[in-house]
Amino acid sequence: MTSATLTQLVADLACGAIRIVDLTQTLSPDTPPIVLPPEAGQCWPFRLEPISRYDERGPAWYWNNFSCGEHTGTHFDAPIHWISGRDLPNNATDTIPVQHLIGPACVIDCSRQVAENPDFLLSVDFVRSWERLHGRIAPRSWLLMRSDWSKRTDPVAYQNFDEEGQHTPGPDPEVVRFLIEERDIVGFGSESIGTDAGQGAHLRPPYPCHYYMHGSGRYGLQCLTNLDLLPPVGSVIFCPPLKIRNGSGSPLRVLALVPARSDPAGAPARNP
Amino acid sequence: MTEPGRRKRKNPILRTRVPLLPPSGRSRVALGLTAAAALGRFELQVCGDCGTVQYPPREACHRCLSLALTWQPQSGAGELISETVLHHSHDVYFRDHLPWHLGMVRLDAGPTVIAHLLPASGAAPCRVRIVARLDKAGQAALVAVPDAHNISERAPDMANDTHMRELICDPRQRKVLVSDGKSPVGQALAKALVSAGAEIVWVGCAEPWKRPPGLDELNRLDSVTLVPLDVTSSDSVKSLGAELGAKVDILVNTAEVHRPYGIAARYGVEAARSEMDVNYLGLLRLAQEFGPVMRSRGADGQSSATAWVNILSVYALSNFPTHGTYSASKAAAYSLAQCLRAEMQPAGVRVMNVFPGPIDDEWNQELPPPKLTAQALARAVVKGLQEGVEDLFPGEVAQEWLARWRENPKVLERELAMSR
Ligand SMILES: [Zn+2]
Numbered sequence: 133m134t135s136a137t138l139t140q141l142v143a144d145l146a147c148g149a150i151r152i153v154d155l156t157q158t159l160s161p162d163t164p165p166i167v168l169p170p171e172a173g174q175c176w177p178f179r180l181e182p183i184s185r186y187d188e189r190g191p192a193w194y195w196n197n198f199s200c201g202e203h204t205g206t207h208f209d210a211p212i213h214w215i216s217g218r219d220l221p222n223n224a225t226d227t228i229p230v231q232h233l234i235g236p237a238c239v240i241d242c243s244r245q246v247a248e249n250p251d252f253l254l255s256v257d258f259v260r261s262w263e264r265l266h267g268r269i270a271p272r273s274w275l276l277m278r279s280d281w282s283k284r285t286d287p288v289a290y291q292n293f294d295e296e297g298q299h300t301p302g303p304d305p306e307v308v309r310f311l312i313e314e315r316d317i318v319g320f321g322s323e324s325i326g327t328d329a330g331q332g333a334h335l336r337p338p339y340p341c342h343y344y345m346h347g348s349g350r351y352g353l354q355c356l357t358n359l360d361l362l363p364p365v366g367s368v369i370f371c372p373p374l375k376i377r378n379g380s381g382s383p384l385r386v387l388a389l390v391p392a393r394s395d396p397a398g399a400p401a402r403n404p
Numbered sequence: 405m406t407e408p409g410r411r412k413r414k415n416p417i418l419r420t421r422v423p424l425l426p427p428s429g430r431s432r433v434a435l436g437l438t439a440a441a442a443l444g445r446f447e448l449q450v451c452g453d454c455g456t457v458q459y460p461p462r463e464a465c466h467r468c469l470s471l472a473l474t475w476q477p478q479s480g481a482g483e484l485i486s487e488t489v490l491h492h493s494h495d496v497y498f499r500d501h502l503p504w505h506l507g508m509v510r511l512d513a514g515p516t517v518i519a520h521l522l523p524a525s526g527a528a529p530c531r532v533r534i535v536a537r538l539d540k541a542g543q544a545a546l547v548a549v550p551d552a553h554n555i556s557e558r559a560p561d562m563a564n565d566t567h568m569r570e571l572i573c574d575p576r577q578r579k580v581l582v583s584d585g586k587s588p589v590g591q592a593l594a595k596a597l598v599s600a601g602a603e604i605v606w607v608g609c610a611e612p613w614k615r616p617p618g619l620d621e622l623n624r625l626d627s628v629t630l631v632p633l634d635v636t637s638s639d640s641v642k643s644l645g646a647e648l649g650a651k652v653d654i655l656v657n658t659a660e661v662h663r664p665y666g667i668a669a670r671y672g673v674e675a676a677r678s679e680m681d682v683n684y685l686g687l688l689r690l691a692q693e694f695g696p697v698m699r700s701r702g703a704d705g706q707s708s709a710t711a712w713v714n715i716l717s718v719y720a721l722s723n724f725p726t727h728g729t730y731s732a733s734k735a736a737a738y739s740l741a742q743c744l745r746a747e748m749q750p751a752g753v754r755v756m757n758v759f760p761g762p763i764d765d766e767w768n769q770e771l772p773p774p775k776l777t778a779q780a781l782a783r784a785v786v787k788g789l790q791e792g793v794e795d796l797f798p799g800e801v802a803q804e805w806l807a808r809w810r811e812n813p814k815v816l817e818r819e820l821a822m823s824r
Pocket of ligand 1: 451453456465467468
């Protein structure tokens with residue numbers, strides 16, 4: 133039975149009945165890092181230093197040393213990342229149950245609202261109206277907030293700072309609690325640089341998505357891309373972080389399996 | 405057609421002149437003259453026993469054979485007693501710069517010296533002042549400049565003189581790269597270089613999503629162009645080096661990270677590592693990408709590559725414990741800058757190290773005055789280039805530290821350990 137499922141999956145992948153969509157941004161020195169006030173500790177940007185390139189440093193081989201923070205580029209947030217999740221069991225990148233790292237994804241399209249208002253906050257009402265079209269969010273799903281923010285390829289537009297800080301979308305405090313307590317999602321993913329909004333420090337509590345999600349043992353994915361290629365429901369994502377001992381997160385490759393005939397525009401799904 | 409005020413452009417079909425140097429061999433004792441000239445000072449040996457001021461430098465007093473000789477600053481005032489013009493030389497450097505004017509100057513302090521003459525120096529006999537400058541080989545050269553009371557009106561001519569231009573690093577009509585224009589120091593320097601007549605000032609700008617105050621205003625200046633440059637990224641430095649390296653005549657490295665901590669006040673290595681990444685490795689990255697091409701242009705006509713300026717800190721000399729990790733990173737940068745100087749020397753490109761005391765900026769908020777303003781630092785750097793200085797200690801704090809350090813580095817270390 134199980135064997136047959138995998139055989140069918142491999143066959144579907146081979147013939148294109150199931151597509152693989154890469155939800156990962158390319159890591160480069162231009163990848164914008166998280167910005168904190170200068171007196172705070174700083175996350176390293178991504179940097180690449182050649183070890184050798186078929187030269188006197190190593191004649192037949194090319195390789196690099198790279199450096200970056202755990203939270204650089206498309207990355208995973210473990211519960212231990214936040215103060216609220218520090219004492220939970222299995223809260224770090226090396227101890228997270230691997231079953232949590234492959235799962236169904238619900239994609240909520242906020243791109244039109246975000247285009248009008250970069251500070252857009254996802255609300256409970258917005259989620260409920262999405263559910264009326266696509267069905268109730270299944271337990272242990274990943275909730276991915278599509279904003280098309282990743283289409284801002286200019287780092288200045290992607291960071292979107294003014295004198296009051298960053299302006300990027302995210303969830304409001306109430307919807308975060310709703311998604312945890314009433315929908316039992318496994319994690320929240322966003323296209324911008326944090327799971328919280330750019331102005332999330334001014335919400336109550338500050339950074340609600342980090343605070344509540346990690347405080348209840350759930351995960352975050354940020355700097356995702358290509359969410360516009362996913363159907364509202366029906367895809368499955370793979371998001372295992374590097375197995376860093378006691379790590380708070382890590383850059384990672386996020387892949388989605390998508391039924392080829394699914395319609396990204398989102399044909400209404402049956403209620404479960 | 406050449407528009408007025410612009411230098412004639414280089415003829416691209418002619419081979420670029422290779423950098424040549426004047427003879428650079430000096431005895432150990434004669435290097436005392438060079439050590440003073442590096443600071444822009446003219447010093448001669450003075451005998452502690454009989455008071456004789458002597459030139460050329462020797463191991464012992466030529467009058468009483470005493471070994472008690474000390475180097476002391478000289479006013480340089482004297483009389484130009486004879487002139488001669490060199491029309492022929494077997495030295496490949498001088499052959500490129502003939503005719504060369506030389507003169508004998510009898511100093512009021514006693515000795516007679518041979519000095520380079522400029523058209524502005526005047527005709528013998530006349531009163532002149534001897535100044536010590538560094539030549540392309542980095543060795544002291546004595547120049548007779550007009551007497552103090554008429555020096556200012558002739559100064560522009562002097563700076564434009566082709567022989568004087570060999571001895572100084574005047575930014576006028578040169579192309580300059582300021583590595584970081586986001587700090588007050590970087591912005592003040594860019595503006596000062598524009599005022600000093602630089603033809604182009606490229607201003608490096610890392611993390612373009614952060615727009616600090618002043619950057620837009622700077623960008624509105626005609627000769628200023630903002631360019632992407634992040635000295636923590638080898639990729640970024642390489643890209644700009646490839647694009648602009650062959651155009652940069654003067655590189656001013658202003659990029660720095662400064663966190664005001666010692667060891668105990670900041671747990672962990674990350675703040676110190678970013679200081680090292682910018683202050684030390686940033687210099688190394690710039691030197692690797694811009695150094696070789698600047699070396700190849702050490703004699704590229706009137707607008708050759710001429711200088712590399714590092715904004716270090718007087719804390720590079722001795723650790724200031726409340727800014728301890730910053731001091732350490734600047735000491736590392738100072739050491740590397742000495743290596744860079746040795747490597748740039750064969751091309752005659754001067755490395756000028758600047759050692760300011762505390763600057764009046766956001767990272768020295770808790771330090772009491774006196775603090776050096778960014779503008780005063782920028783003016784001092786431009787003046788240092790115009791005078792061809794190699795080591796610059798701008799401001800009273802830096803001058804005082806330098807004097808204490810030269811007198812006794814160990815005493816200074818103890819004093820700094822107690823000041824908190
Ligand atoms: Zn004597």
